[in-house]
Amino acid sequence: MSSKVYIVGLGVISSIGNNVAEHLAAFEREEAGMAEISKLNTIHQGELPVAEVKLSNEELIAITGLPVNSSRTSLLSSVAAKQALDDAAIPNLNTFRVGFVSANTVGGMDQSEDFFVDFLADNSKGKLRYVHDHECGSITEIVASQLGIHDIVTTISTACSSSANAIFYAARLIKNDIADVVIAGGADSLTKFTLNGFNTLMILDKEFCKPFDENRAGLNLGEGAGYLVLVSDKVMSALNKVPYCILSGYNNSNDAFHQTASSPEGTGSYLAMKGALAKAGLQPADINYINLHGTGTPNNDSAEGTAIKRVFDPFYPPMSSTKSYTGHTLGASGGIEAVFSVLAIKHLIIYPNLRFSTPISELPFAPVTSFLKDRPVKHVLSNSFGFGGNCTSLIFSVA
């Protein structure tokens, strides 16, 4: 099996920027992406803040060249995946076995929910083009076709850990000698379905979210897409460039506690972090930064914090939840935060956890509150946990 998997390309779009450079600038300015709902047609406008990508569907269609009436999920996926592939700039790409492993949770739901209004009134009504790409797999297929990828194309959906699992899976495709190059990550767009779903669970903060704060009151939903380009040793040696880093560790464990709630002791997250450290051959003290799952819900942050305490006590690395900037982008979050983790290593930076004021009483640590430069960032742990107890941790390390 190939010993190392290198990261050579990045692409990202979220409420704080349409590309990598805009994200870095927003982080340094400490500028969050949340605002009143302006694009999603919902009764919750003005009541629940969300982190919308600033571009309209029309603008995204113009950028991507995808057909009019495309699902916003495929538009966001296309933008970020294309950026990642361009950034990797792999010559003679078609001489390699190329994969596209993409995750999402909503598929083309943004269109399906419009179809459904007409369909419910009369089952013979509703424009079929709005349900044609309902399936999660359709989003992946559209973008793979646009990128000209056909060797290995698949979609993963494990709720909020989806795109971390996509990156994990991509690395294994390379190590098992099934692929040489894989673009992996995920996308999700805001929909009424998810906004109302999370609202019924009463875990949406009516203010901007405060991850890992004692007085946190829930999450803000966001949207976006984030992708990495992963390559094998063989491809790396053929490239005339320095990789960003390697994916050194990964683990997927299940909390097996409840369909939506995390166990109080954070069993799944504990096992995921421990497993990823073991895979990377690292000790907890080797980790220089943790990109937290940190949704801002009382339950997640308490369980994740407890698990971190079990793994890291008494030496806590700097940590923060970048969801304080982007909101919770669900199936895209693992991919977007993987991009941030890689950028932390590349630029030796640590992102602040915005709006933090009071540490959680039962936890002996607190997140970073200002943008830090010139830090020795060699190993970054990124957590992604989801409904169904699906917990995944990734570790990125200097090459």
Add this chain to the structure above:
Amino acid sequence: MKVYIRSAASISAQKSFKQAGFLEEVIEYTGTRLPVIEPDFKQYIDPKLIRRMSHVIKRGVAAASECLKEAGVDMPGAIITGTAFGCMEDTITFLTRIVEGNEEMLPPTAFIQSTHNTVAAQIALMLKCHAYNNTFVHKGVSFEHALLDAIMLLNEQEADNILVGGTEEMVDTSFKVLTRLGLYKRWPLSNLNLLQTVSAGTIGGEGAAFFLLSDKSDPNNLAELRALKVLFNPPNIVHSISTLLQENDLTAADIDLVVTGKNGDTRNDAVYKKVTTAIFPKQPIANYKHLCGEYPVANSFGLWLAANILKKGEVPEVVLERAASNLRPKRILLYNHYQNKYHSLMLLDAV
């Protein structure tokens, strides 16, 4: 490394679940949609939980439990599922409430259970299984990608006894929409005449099938999964199949039975005709979608069928298109494609 199927459990439109016989009594339906024969869920699931679970969850949990039981394994080393549409019943319920209630006064249960990973999650929850847990949602090869993940885990020596399943449920709404999209025939017919009624469209179906995979040889194993290939828009499928045979040092003559995913749709079946004419002009051929209907993970029923044919050394009459005398297959090629876009090839050997 070798990959073995230790056990298999299938809930389908036929009497495939916990049956002593092997498709001895074939169930005939008339229409364009095959239902599922529901097992007694109380044997597998706490009755308090049954009420809240949608059909796909109940079937997935029951099929997974039965699969483990048949292998005599309490705790799997990983749980991996494939589904294209996920939890349709709960998705439609929640969508309907959003529209009818204008986004107000919504109960959360349907949303909570609507995520695509719910079946794998509920199995983990029931077993208190903290191991690797993944869900693939890639159209007509969702199940095959779950299998590929399991094979890689075995190859990495990361886990053994990997539970892999394909689940799909058909609800009235999805059936109506898919009918409008032209997937199904426009008039009712007997499923037993489906493959002789080649015209536009097929019949819809649903089901749940689970398999336990191991790299350990055992006389009780059902079959060896010798090779799996998943292809997206292959330029020449005949060439792809020939290559697979060559890679495994086989010729067409080494294949005792070809099991295909014919479904009575003209364009769909033409692809199988081309392949069998070019590579397997004389081999015995079997088909299965007249028994279970067409759905994105229907090939999980195909794998259940193929594994049982190899184990039992018999081919049920109802699946045979082209027979041979004294047919006791030792090697099967299971070939399915989904809208001629995604193709899957599995080579299976008797153990």
